[in-house]
Amino acid sequence: MAPSRSASAAVTGIPAPWDDLRAIAGAEHLRVAGLGDDVAGVQPQMILEPGSETELAAALRCADGTGLSVLPRGGGTKTGWGNPPVRADLVLSTARLNRVIEHAWADLTVSVEAGCTIQKLQNVLAENGQHIAVDPLWPELATVGGVLSTNDSGTLRIRYGALRDLLIGVTIALPDGTLASSGGKVVKNVAGYDLPKLVIGALGTLGVITRANFRLHPLPRNVRSFTFAARGLDDANRMMLAIQDSRLAHTGLQARFAGRVAPAVDVRFEGTDAGLAAQEKALRKLAAPAIVTATSDAVWQARQELWSSADSAAIGKFSVLQASVAKTCDRINHLADSQGVRWSAVVQGTGLGWLRAEASTASAIHQVLQSLRPEIEQLGGSFLVLHRPAVMPAIDAWGNSGDAFPLMLSVKRQFDPRGALNPGRFIGGI
């Protein structure tokens, strides 16, 4: 992590409302920020843990009214994502908003508070044979609100869609204290604007998510995973396209790349025994002459493993056309070689990929990332920097949002006119 620095709201000249915040949430739920509470390397002043969404909304209003900046936090697993905040006063934690409110299993829906961890939620849903068809990073710590705000879905997306396809309703607290719900508890609903989609991936810059309703899927009857080696980047890409173009109903498809080592392609199927046997056979035929072997489900942890011992590594997320995966990895290879940087990547069949780059000098990694972004943007894609070594020179986390940026700014100003929420952390300085 970068050396922490302190940034506060002293600009307003209004005394910080700590007493008011204590009155709202209880004195025991406001504490001084300590080690590990930094947000992208910036040390906040205080941490508040409200016990209800009305407390949270009241606290937000109080903070906004007195010019404090507010940094919403769930499990704290991804607070390093995005740019460092330009001001960091109050961390608003959803840790105490952790209830599963209603699992309407017969309707295949659930209503849950934002601070509930994904694992806890999945455990409750599994009691009735269901799940949210997402497999985000660090589910035992990551919360519903955090996963939504960072738009982190996972390998199931290729079959079940992204969070935007599974979230059917949301309640958010706005900086002026408004608690607003949109969407609902039914899967099909076109009444009013789709605010759930607006807050997914917004990194908490429009409002603080306090509760969410999801559509659910039955847990699969059986799951089988397979892997085979590709002959190189082009072959891996060709095989992924062939699987996508086939009539297989795979629920996972990824390729694992590591420098010049032969890439591995992983495929997952779910269903009845009869269906699985038929699909396995079809896959073997499709992949020939490559030898397809059954593998453990642990292979789907490959994305998360990119983060192990990552102190001296940078990690980024790229999104390219599924047919451009080989070209993208070839560019990565070329740039990494020229700087003496080691790289590995996990790329899904959808064209979403996660890249890990490491080297003994952070400036070499920086150089690779700086050169890579324009090349990926030229291919019509995007590249986000999610994690960087502490000593690496600053780099914008987001990249280019094109001619829609003025509109994004306009939306931000409507929801958060004073810029209280996560100031400076989002795209274009939002």
Next chain:
Amino acid sequence: MGAAPRKAAEPNQKLVDARLLQEFRAICGDSGLITSQEELKTYECDGLTNFRVLPQAVLLPGSTEQVQAIVRVCHRERIPFVARGSGTGLSGGALPVKDGVVISLARMNRILEVDLLNAQVVVEPGVFNLEVTERVASHGFFYAPDPSSQSVCSIGGNVAENSGGAHCLKYGFTTTHVLGLEVVLPDGSLAHMGGRTLDTPGYDLTGVFVGSEGTLGIATKITLRIVKRPECVQTLLAAFGSTSEAGVSVSDIIAAGMLPAAIEMMDNLAIEAAEAAVHANYPDCGGLLLVELDGPTAEVEALMQQVDEICRRCGAGEIRVAQTEAERAVVWKGRKSAFAAVGRISPNYIVQDGVIPRTALPRIMTEIERLSTQAGIRVANVFHAGDGNLHPLVLYDRRIEGQEHAAEALANRILELCIEAGGSITGEHGVGEEKKMMMSKMYAEPDLETMHRVRCAFDPEQISNPTKVFPRTRLCGEKPGEYRPHPLETAGIAERF
């Protein structure tokens, strides 16, 4: 173009005067401007035909640049505009505004790009829904959202309404399949939202634009995701004594861990109408269930056997499985023609669109039946049973005094039942003009106020379809729309839910 903006029109002064018409003509050409009263009548309503407003003019731009030029003039003069696709919408979303103009996207009807390798198609808004599938079908792809008007409804209209269809239970709605948009914003500027790749950086503006019913601007280019056709599709038809029995089997199918591509239900009155209209050869029963499974053949066959067993256990009398395309087409024809078919058994009727949690179905059905008996108004029921989307058809005869009023009251009461059950006032037809007053029953004031902030971010002057979606006041009730078949339906060219 340098005319000074006017502040406000005098009471009898027309916002769209000869000078402006000349300006519009210069943009769209003679053939792209409609002003005669006769021709304007074509545009006075959409599929909800009981609301009618004559616009000042209709413009038919042929390019994004022309749409921009028109909207810039509207913005400068504060003239409200309403974008229109094929006009098949059922909530009055494309109803003109009296002092405004209609911008028809019918001429922007080209498929611009087909990228099979990346499973994408780029289209202009006037392209018909079914044309997308037709273009890619020979390569084994289809465009998944399938509103019943799909042979004539436009992709631009689908984007505005976030259209669904029978198969959205498994495949999702329009919003699931729109990757990117080129949008002319209400000030005439251009914005590109989303794109060809997933998770473009920044807010998901595509997500909020889809389903905004024309209130946030005009989509001029749309990037769609297409889907590989499954290996096998089978459709099962099961006849039950009542919709409640059919409903139990739906619950059991879901509880068994299956996600069919579609689950549809019809009651006896709807079956009677469909039989009268298209002779679908449905069994005569109290509740008809239609279950479609798709996927790898071995999987579909294994699961279809289980569906069959569940239906028999729940008391299904007759069960048929359509396996060929031709057999499936007949089964679906009856279902998809149900709305228009009701015209065979009732002179007038209202098509309602509400959603309930699926498990509330038996309770709500009983309540609808009770209300129907109480009011002396018949109700035919057609559902997307898998996702709880109800389409009660409220039948009446306007020649009988008081019936129209009673039917409207009943249709509104059904929506209130949906809200009370935790559902929605619309699953796929949109709020539009018809249900805007219901919005304040479904959402609390802070909810609506927050949605309104989005409106203000996109369209601070509120000239883009200004009178739709949001309620003007919270005090009065509203008039639900009577269903009259669209001329295209009567001619057998189009069907709709």
